[in-house]
Amino acid sequence: MIIELGHFCLALALSVAILQFILPIIGIRLKSNRCLNTSIYSSYIFFFLVLLSFSALAWAYISSDFSLMLVAQNSHSQKPLIYKITGVWGNHEGSLMLWILVLSIYSMALSLLGKKLPLRIKSIVLSVQGLIAVAFTSFILMTSNPFLRLLPPRLEGEGFNPILQDIGLAIHPPFLYLGYVGLSITFSFAIAALILKQVDSIWIKWVRPWAMMSWIFLTIGIALGSWWAYRELGWGGWWFWDPVENASFMPWLATTALIHSSIVAEKRNTLKAWTILLALIAFSLSLLGTFIVRSGVLVSVHAFASDPSRGIYILLMLILFTGGSLGLFAMNAPKLRSGSMFSPISREGAIVINNIIFSSAAATVLLGTLYPIFVDALTSSKVSVGAPYFESVFIPLMVPAILLCGFSPMLTWKKGVLDNVYERIIFIFIFSVLATSFLVYLKGGAAITFLGIFLGSWLFIGTIYDFAERTLRGKSLKSVIQRINNYPRSAYGMSLAHIGVSIFIIGATVSSAWRTEIETSMEIGEEVFIENKKLIFQSIKNNQGPNWEAEVAYFKVLDNNKNVSFLYPERRFYFASQMNTTEPAILSKLFYDLYIVLGERKSKNEKFIFRIYYSPLLNFIWIGIGFMALGGIISLFDKKHRIIYRQIKQNKKKNA
Amino acid sequence: MRNYYYYIPLICFLLLVLFFGRQLFLNEDPSNLPSVLIDEEFPVLEFAQLEKYNLLSTSDILSYDRPSLVNVWASWCTPCKVEHANLMVLKMDYEIRIYGINYKDDIQEANKMLVKIGNPFYSIGVDSTGRESINLGVYGIPETFILDSEGQIRYRHVGPILEFDLRETILPILTQLEKER
Numbered sequence: 001m002i003i004e005l006g007h008f009c010l011a012l013a014l015s016v017a018i019l020q021f022i023l024p025i026i027g028i029r030l031k032s033n034r035c036l037n038t039s040i041y042s043s044y045i046f047f048f049l050v051l052l053s054f055s056a057l058a059w060a061y062i063s064s065d066f067s068l069m070l071v072a073q074n075s076h077s078q079k080p081l082i083y084k085i086t087g088v089w090g091n092h093e094g095s096l097m098l099w100i101l102v103l104s105i106y107s108m109a110l111s112l113l114g115k116k117l118p119l120r121i122k123s124i125v126l127s128v129q130g131l132i133a134v135a136f137t138s139f140i141l142m143t144s145n146p147f148l149r150l151l152p153p154r155l156e157g158e159g160f161n162p163i164l165q166d167i168g169l170a171i172h173p174p175f176l177y178l179g180y181v182g183l184s185i186t187f188s189f190a191i192a193a194l195i196l197k198q199v200d201s202i203w204i205k206w207v208r209p210w211a212m213m214s215w216i217f218l219t220i221g222i223a224l225g226s227w228w229a230y231r232e233l234g235w236g237g238w239w240f241w242d243p244v245e246n247a248s249f250m251p252w253l254a255t256t257a258l259i260h261s262s263i264v265a266e267k268r269n270t271l272k273a274w275t276i277l278l279a280l281i282a283f284s285l286s287l288l289g290t291f292i293v294r295s296g297v298l299v300s301v302h303a304f305a306s307d308p309s310r311g312i313y314i315l316l317m318l319i320l321f322t323g324g325s326l327g328l329f330a331m332n333a334p335k336l337r338s339g340s341m342f343s344p345i346s347r348e349g350a351i352v353i354n355n356i357i358f359s360s361a362a363a364t365v366l367l368g369t370l371y372p373i374f375v376d377a378l379t380s381s382k383v384s385v386g387a388p389y390f391e392s393v394f395i396p397l398m399v400p401a402i403l404l405c406g407f408s409p410m411l412t413w414k415k416g417v418l419d420n421v422y423e424r425i426i427f428i429f430i431f432s433v434l435a436t437s438f439l440v441y442l443k444g445g446a447a448i449t450f451l452g453i454f455l456g457s458w459l460f461i462g463t464i465y466d467f468a469e470r471t472l473r474g475k476s477l478k479s480v481i482q483r484i485n486n487y488p489r490s491a492y493g494m495s496l497a498h499i500g501v502s503i504f505i506i507g508a509t510v511s512s513a514w515r516t517e518i519e520t521s522m523e524i525g526e527e528v529f530i531e532n533k534k535l536i537f538q539s540i541k542n543n544q545g546p547n548w549e550a551e552v553a554y555f556k557v558l559d560n561n562k563n564v565s566f567l568y569p570e571r572r573f574y575f576a577s578q579m580n581t582t583e584p585a586i587l588s589k590l591f592y593d594l595y596i597v598l599g600e601r602k603s604k605n606e607k608f609i610f611r612i613y614y615s616p617l618l619n620f621i622w623i624g625i626g627f628m629a630l631g632g633i634i635s636l637f638d639k640k641h642r643i644i645y646r647q648i649k650q651n652k653k654k655n656a
Numbered sequence: 657m658r659n660y661y662y663y664i665p666l667i668c669f670l671l672l673v674l675f676f677g678r679q680l681f682l683n684e685d686p687s688n689l690p691s692v693l694i695d696e697e698f699p700v701l702e703f704a705q706l707e708k709y710n711l712l713s714t715s716d717i718l719s720y721d722r723p724s725l726v727n728v729w730a731s732w733c734t735p736c737k738v739e740h741a742n743l744m745v746l747k748m749d750y751e752i753r754i755y756g757i758n759y760k761d762d763i764q765e766a767n768k769m770l771v772k773i774g775n776p777f778y779s780i781g782v783d784s785t786g787r788e789s790i791n792l793g794v795y796g797i798p799e800t801f802i803l804d805s806e807g808q809i810r811y812r813h814v815g816p817i818l819e820f821d822l823r824e825t826i827l828p829i830l831t832q833l834e835k836e837r
Contacts, residue, residue, distance in 0.1 A: 235734050277665060284669075315676055323673070326666040334659040373675050519737065519773045580819060600741040600819065609741065609773075 003068060006056020007147035013049035013100075014137040016042050020107075020130030024123035036119050039126035040111040046133060047104035054101045057146055058088050067153030070094065070146045075157040078547040079165070086170030092310075093146035095173060099290075100136050102174075102181040103129070110185060117206060121192050128188035135317050143310045168228035176221030176248055180286035182214030183251060186258070187283035190276045191325055194332045199265070199272040207279065208262045209636055214282075215255045216632040222248050223625040234582040234597045236517070236613035238621065241390040246369045247289035250362050254282035257358035260351050268348055268413060270341075273333040274355065280329060284322040285362065290314065292369065343415045350408030357401040364393045395448075402455045402505065405498060406462030410469075428465060432457040445513050452509025459502035467495045493635025500627025507620025511593075516614040519599075521607035531614045533594065534558040535567075540608065548572045550583070553598050553608065557587060569598040569610070593618040698726070698807050701788040703757070703781025706766060712755050712781030718807040723833035724753040725826075726801040727777070728794050731765040736798045739816035743776035746822070752830060756780040759789055759797050802829055805837045 020042035027035030057070075061084045066072040074091045075084060089098040107129040114122050140146070189207045193199045225245065230238040239245065258278040265275045342348040368385045406428055410421050435457040440450055470491070471483045518530055522537045529535070538554040555567040570583040580600075587594040592614060599609035698717050705711040717724065727743060729736040746752040756777035758766050763782065770777075783789050792801070793812075802811040811829050813821065 235738070237734065273662070281665070315673065318676075319673060322669055323666065326669055330663040330666050333662050370672070370675070373678075519769075521773075600745075611737070 002056050002059055003065070003147055003149070006053045006059075007145075009049045009053040009056070010137065010141060010147070013046055013053065013104075014134065014141060016046045016049060017130050017133035017137055020046060021127050021134055022130075024127035024130075027123060028120070033119060036123040039123045039130065042130065043104070043107040043111045043126055046130075047108040050097075050101050050104040054088075054097050057094065057097055058085060061085065061088050064157065066155065066157050067150055068146075069148045069150040072150055072154040072157050076547060077156060080546060082167070083165050083170065089173050090170075093140065093144045095177075096136065096140050096144055097146055098173065098177055099181060100133060100140065102177045103133055103136065103184060106181055106185055107133070114206075118202075120196065121189075121203070121206075124192040124195055125185070125188040128191045129184060132184050132188075132321070135320065139310075139313050139317070143313055166228055166232050168224050168231065172221055172224035172228060174221075175217050175224060179214045179216075179218030179221050179255075180248075180251065180289065182210055182217060183255065183279075183283040183286050185210040186214070186279040187321075187325070190279035191328065193276060193336075194325075194328045197332055197335050199276065199336055201266060201269065204262055204266040204275070207275075208259070208266060211255060211258050211262060211279070211282075212632055212636050215252070215259055216629050216636070218248065218252045218255060219625060219629045219632065222252060223622065223629075227622065231584065231586060232581075234584045234611075236515075236584075236595050236597075236611070236615065238618075241368070241387045243292055243369050246365050246390075247292045250365050250369075251282050251285040251289060253358050253362035253365065254278060254285050257355045257362075258282055260358075261355050264348050264351050268342065270348065271352070272336050273329075276333065276336075277329060278355070278359075280322070280325045281359075281362075284318070284325075285366075287314075287318055287321060288366075342413070345411065345418050346415050347408060347411045347413045350404055350411055353404055354401060354408075357397055361394060361397050361401075364397065365390065368393070399451070399455065402459050402501070405501070406458045407466075409463070409466050409494065409498075424465060424469075428458060428462045431461050435461070443514055449509055449513035452505055452513070456502045456506035456509065459498060459505065463495050463498045463502065488638060490635040490638035493631040493633070493638070495631070496634060497628045497631030500624045500629075500631060502624070503620050503627060504624025507617045507622075507624055511615040511618040511621065514616050518612045519609070520612070521609045523607050528610075528612065530594070530612055531592075532560060533614070534561065535596075535612065537608070537610075543570070545572070548574045551598065553596075553610070555585070555596060557594065567594070567596050569596040571598050571600075588619060590619055592616045694809055694812065696809060698801075698803055698809060699791050701781070701783075701791060703783055703788060706758060706763065706780045706782050708767075709770075709775070709777070710779035712757065712779040716779065717755060717803065720753060720807070721805050722753065722837070723805055723830050724755065724778075724803050726755045726757065726792075726803060728757045728759050728789060728792075728797045728799045730759045730761040730797055731769040732761065733759075733797050735816035737769075737773070739798055739818065740773055740776065742817045742819065742822045744774055746826070747776045750827070750830070753778045757789060757792075757794075758782045759794070760784060760786045800826075802826070802833070804833045 020039050023038045023042070024036055027033070027038070059065075060068045060071050061075055062081070064071065064075060064077040064084070066075075066077075070091065070093055074094075075087050079087065087094075089095045107126060110122070110125065110129070114125075186207050189203065189210070193203055222245075225248065226238045229240065229245075230236075233240075258275065261271050261275045261278055264271045368389050371385045371389075407421055407425050410424060432454055436450060436454040439453050445453075471487055472480055473483065516531055518528060520528055522528065524537060524539055527534055527536050534557070536556040536558070538556055541552050541554065543550045543552045550570045550572040552568050552570045555569070557565045557567055559565075565587055567585040567587055569585040572581050572583055573579070574581065582597050582599075584595055584597045586596075595613040595615065597611040599611055601608060698714055700714045703712050717726070725743075725746065743754055747754055754777050756779070758780055761782070761784070763784075766782075781788070786794075798816050800813040800817060801809050802813070804810050810833060811825075813826065817826055
C-alpha cells in the first residue's frame with residue numbers, strides 16, 4: 001500500500017511540475033501576478049510529493065520489502081540498516097529519485113529565500129526548474145520506475161555490490177547531487193537573464209551564492225568519492241581518471257571558472273555573456289555526467305545500467321536543455337551590454353586567463369573522456385584513454401593557472417601596474433625556490449616533483465604574503481586587529497581556498513613521487529621494513545560479519561622500534577553476491593599513510609601475499625580539499641550575500 | 657558579424673550530439689573491443705630478450721600444440737600487478753603457458769618485479785618502443801590474448817584479469833579451446 005502511495009505521489013508530482021513550468025509562461029503573457037505566484041506554491045507541493053514518494057521507497061528498503069523489484073535486486077535482509085538506507089540511491093532508479101528530491105529542495109529553497117527577488121525573474125527561474133523537474137520525473141516514470149512490483153515476491157534480495165558497502169561511498173552521491181543539481185539554479189537564472197535580456201548586479205548577487213554552494217558540494221562530493229576509491233579499491237591510488245570521476249570533475253572545473261568570473265561580473269559589471277555561458281555549460285556538464293554514467297555510452301566500473309531507451313531519453317533531454325539554452329544564448333547574448341573595459345594586466349585580466357585555463361581544462365577532460373566515441377565514429381576502431389593522456393595534458397595546463405594564482409590577488413582592478421607587484425613576485429619566487437630546494441635536497445626527486453613542490457610553495461607563500469600585507473600593514477597592534485576584523489569574509493575564503501589548493505598540490509606531488517611500494521609474500525611471524533618502519537605479520541584469523549566472512553591479517557607496526565600500532569588488512573567474501581573484496585588497512589598519520597593490502601593467495605598452502613604502500617603527505621590531499629571547501633563556506637557567509645540572510649531573519653520574525 | 661561568435665558553443669554541442677547519437681543507436685557494448693587479428697595467426701614479431709628469461713618468438717608460439725595466453729604487461733602498470741596473482745594461478749594450477757610481452761618498460765624494474773612477485777611467463781619478449789605491440793593491436797595495457805592450439809588469436813581481453821574474469825571468461829574459453837584441439 002505504501003509503495004502504491006509513493007508511486008501515486010510521483011505521478012502527481014509530475015503533474016504539479018508541469019503546472020510549475022507552464023503557469024508562469026501564461027502569467028507573463030497575461031501579465032498576471034497571481035498566475036506568476038503559483039510557481040512558488042507548486043514548488044512547495046512538488047517538494048512535498050517527491051519527499052513522500054522518496055520516503056515510500058526508503059521504507060521499502062528499510063523493511064526489506066522484496067515484492068518490490070528494485071529492492072529484491074539491490075538489497076538484502078542481512079545488510080546493516082545504514083546500508084539499507086543508503087542503498088536507496090545505490091542503483092539507477094533510486095539515484096534518480098534522489099536527483100529529483102534534491103531538485104525539489106533547491107526549488108523550494110529558492111521560493112523561500114527569494115521573497116525579495118523581482119517576481120518576473122523568480123517565476124521564470126522556477127518555471128525552468130519546473131521544466132527540469134518534468135523531464136526528470138517523466139524519465140523516472142517512463143524508463144526507470146522504482147515502484148514496479150515483483151510477482152511472486154522473493155524471499156531474499158540479491159544483495160548489493162559489496163564494494164559499494166562503504167560509508168564514504170554511501171554519502172558521496174548525495175553531496176555530488178547537491179552540487180550537480182545546485183547548478184540547475186544558476187542555469188535557470190542564466191535562462192531568465194537571457195529571456196529578459198538583462199544582467200545587472202542584483203542578478204549576479206543572486207547567482208553567486210548558488211554557484212558557490214554547488215561548488216562546495218561538488219568539492220566535498222568528489223573528495224568523498226576519491227577517498228572511497230583510495231580506501232576501498234586497494235591500489236593505493238586516489239584518482240584514476242575513470243569516466244565517472246571525470247563526469248563529476250568537469251562540472252567542478254566549469255563551476256570553478258564560474259565562481260571566478262562572477263566576481264568580475266559583480267564587481268566590474270563586465271564579462272556578463274561569458275558568466276552566463278559558464279552557468280549554462282556547468283549545468284550541461286552535470287547533465288552530461290548523468291548521461292555518461294547512466295546510458296552505457298562509456299564503460300566504467302561504476303556503470304549502473306546500459307539501456308538504450310534510457311540513453312535516447314537522456315540524449316533528448318541534453319538536446320532540450322543544452323541545445324535550447326545555447327540557442328537562446330546565441331540569439332540573446334549579443335544584446336547584453338557589457339560594462340567597463342580593463343587592461344590585460346589587472347585582476348580582471350588574471351581572472352580571464354584563469355577562466356580560459358579552467359575552461360580548456362574542462363574541455364580536455366571532456367575530449368579525453370569522449371575520445372573513444374569520436375575515434376569509433378570516425379575510424380571504427382576502439383580505443384581507451386587512460387591516465388597518461390590526462391596527466392600529460394592536464395598538469396601542463398594547470399601550471400600557468402597556479403603561477404598566476406600566486407600573485408594575481410595582489411593586482412588591482414581595471415588597470416594593474418606590474419611594477420608594484422614585481423618585487424613581491426621576486427620575494428615569493430626566492431622563498432619558494434628555497435623551500436623547494438630544501439625539500440628536494442632532503443629526499444631528491446625528478447623534475448616533475450620539483451615543479452609540483454615549487455608550485456605548491458609558490459601559491460602558499462604568495463597567498464600568505466598577500467594576506468599578511470593586507471592585514472599587517474597597520475601601524476599599531478590595534479589597527480592590525482581592526483584590519484583583520486574588517487577583512488571581508490569572501491577574501492578570507494579566497495585565501496583559505498588558495499592555501500587549500502597549495503596544500504593539495506604538495507600532497508598530490510609528494511605522495512606519488514616519494515611513495516614506496518613493496519609487494520611481498522610472507523609467512524606468519526615474518527617481518528618487513530618500509531621507510532624505517534618495521535612491520536611484523538603476527539597472525540591470520542577468520543572473522544565473520546553480518547553478510548560476509550573474512551580472512552584478517554594481524555600486523556604490528558613499529559616506528560623506529562617504538563610507537564606500536566596495529567593494522568588489520570582483510571579479504572572478505574560476501575555470500576549474497578559470491579564476491580571477494582579486499583579491505584586495505586591504513587595507518588593514517590599527518591605526514592604519511594601506511595597502506596597494507598592482503599592479496600590473493602596462489603593456493604591454500606602458500607605464503608600470504610601483501611602489497612604495502614608508504615605514501616608521505618597523502619593526508620595533505622584531503623586537508624587541502626578540506627581547506628578549499630572551508631574557504632568556499634566562509635565566503636558564502638560574506639556580508640554582500642546578506643540579502644539572503646536578512647531575508648531569512650525577516651521570515652523568522654514574521655513566523656515568530 | 658561579431659554576433660556569429662555566439663553560435664560557436666551551440667555548433668560544438670550539436671557536433672557532440674551527432675557522435676552521441678551514433679554511439680547510442682549502434683548499441684554496442686563498448687567494452688567489447690574486437691581485435692583486428694581475431695581468428696588470424698599470431699603475427700611474426702621481433703622482441704628483445706629480458707636477461708635470464710626465455711625469449712618469446714612467434715615460431716615457438718606456433719609450434720606449441722595447446723591453447724596459450726599472450727599477456728602484455730609492464731612494471732609501471734598497477735592493474736598488471738592486480739592481475740598478476742591470477743596469471744600465477746593459470747600457470748601453477750591450470751598449467752597454462754603464458755607468453756609475456758613487456759611493454760615500454762624499464763628493463764631493471766621489470767626484472768625486479770618478476771624476481772619479487774614471481775614469474776608467470778614461459779617466455780618474455782621486450783618491446784621497449786611499443787612498436788611490435790602496435791602490430792598486435794594493443795591499445796592499452798594490461799591486455800591479454802587467448803590463442804588456440806594452432807596459434808590463432810581467438811579472444812582478446814582488455815584490462816586486468818580479475819578473479820571474476822578468470823572464472824567467467826578466461827577459463828571457459830580455455831576449456832573450450834582445449835576441447836576443440
